[in-house]
Amino acid sequence: MSTVFNFTFVPWFRSVAPYIHKFRHQTFVVGLTGEAIAAGKLQSIVQDLAMIQAMGVKIVLVHGFRPQVNEQLAAKGHAARYSHGMRITDPVALDCAQEAAGQLRYEIEAAFSQGLPNTPMAGARVRVISGNFLTARPVGIVDGVDFQHTGLVRKVDVAGIRRSLESEAMVLISPFGFSPTGEAFNLAMEEVATRVASELKADKLLFLSEVPGIRTRPDDPAGEDNPIDTELPLAQARQLLSRLPAAQRPTDAAFYLQHCVRACEHGVERSHIIPFAVDGALLLEIYVHDGIGTMVVDEKLEELREATADDVGGILQLIEPFEKDGTLVKRDRTEIERDIAAYTVIEHDGVIFGCAALYPYPEAGTAEMAAVTVSPNSQGTGDGEKLLKRIEQRARMLGLTSIFVLTTRTMHWFIKRGFSPVDPDWLPEARKRKYNWDRKSQVLVKKL
CATH class of the missing domain: 3.40.1160.10 (Acetylglutamate kinase-like)
Incomplete structure (x- = not known):
């Protein structure tokens, strides 16, 4: 006992x-x-x-x-x-x-x-x-x-x-x-x-x-x-x-x-x-x-906000080092420009210090939180938690009941914040078809 x-x-x-x-x-x-x-x-x-x-x-x-x-x-x-x-x-x-x-x-x-x-x-x-x-x-x-x-x-x-x-x-x-x-x-x-x-x-x-x-x-x-x-x-x-x-x-x-x-x-x-x-x-x-x-x-609007087309360059610059070391899946400029409305960013003095994207799967009542990135200069200041909270809010406003992430290196950060590991077969059919079985990403889900 x-x-x-x-x-x-x-x-x-x-x-x-x-x-x-x-x-x-x-x-x-x-x-x-x-x-x-x-x-x-x-x-x-x-x-x-x-x-x-x-x-x-x-x-x-x-x-x-x-x-x-x-x-x-x-x-x-x-x-x-x-x-x-x-x-x-x-x-x-x-x-x-x-x-x-x-x-x-x-x-x-x-x-x-x-x-x-x-x-x-x-x-x-x-x-x-x-x-x-x-x-x-x-x-x-x-x-x-x-x-x-x-x-x-x-x-x-x-x-x-x-x-x-x-x-x-x-x-x-x-x-x-x-x-x-x-x-x-x-x-x-x-x-x-x-x-x-x-x-x-x-x-x-x-x-x-x-x-x-x-x-x-x-x-x-x-x-x-x-x-x-x-x-x-x-x-x-x-x-x-x-x-x-x-x-x-x-x-x-x-x-x-x-x-x-x-x-x-x-x-x-x-x-x-x-x-x-x-x-x-x-x-x-x-x-x-x-x-x-x-x-x-009381979060200042200039610090945590939804992304605009003007932020594409800043997002690319932020995520590039994490794509190079394999933490993030590579995304090209065209893809980010197309999906810019899905992104939330944290900005300090005109510089993007953090970002995350929300991709809904309404038929399954869930959404993927993707491209979660915080600058090394800002880690440990709570920016990651602010992004998570805002993504959760956006998902709730869409009437969704959960969010999920795919990660290979940051499982513990998400688990500490209420995510639970599930089998990749849990993924919505549309997302499962794009799952990279060679990368073997861990799938984590959080109920809202």
């Missing part, structure tokens, strides 16, 4: 190690919905956050309290009122919000203080600092609706938060802000988390939400033929948002996506929507290659 465990644990731990190195000393802002706490997920989420912090990540935790406030209102016989996707906070609702915030802060701090033996919190010393880090202003009257004590973030005490993080404490922020005159305002957790992440220039913003992520076709029913889009470039997320109806409820596709887009537009490189219903969702999203939810990425 122990030998089997060793064979599974050691490769797993080695696959996680690069992410531990990468995220050490980075800053993550985590938006924890009140629904997650109401669903009894607080204990496991706190344990995961403690582990992530133990691996050197600086964490700001912003909690929500929507269902808790509604519960308090119901107990007082007072109806919850919303407009424009925001709560209307009258004096009764403000009292309920203050009670709910105090109770939740107590529960969260208590959860981080546990250190029972034989639990993930054993030996953990997580110091939590909370305080008046937010200055707020009133929403005011919008389209004739007086939002009363509902507010928006006016200013974030960035210096105070950073000092707390540098002291190796976790910062806990409730969705409350105060005006310079001391008036309290009820804020939306999502807006607070987005503003804090933007002002801090955080490396990640992660929403633990009711929704599992953004589906490839947000308006269609969930199912295997409509999977979660694990990565959305910012430009594509913007386009999607423009086509979606305005968000009124947290379960609307645009609700969290609009905040992710806003964060990326203000300096947060990666924003995530992940499901709190899945145990360990934070760990899966952060430390596993494909993650579990949707990640919006």
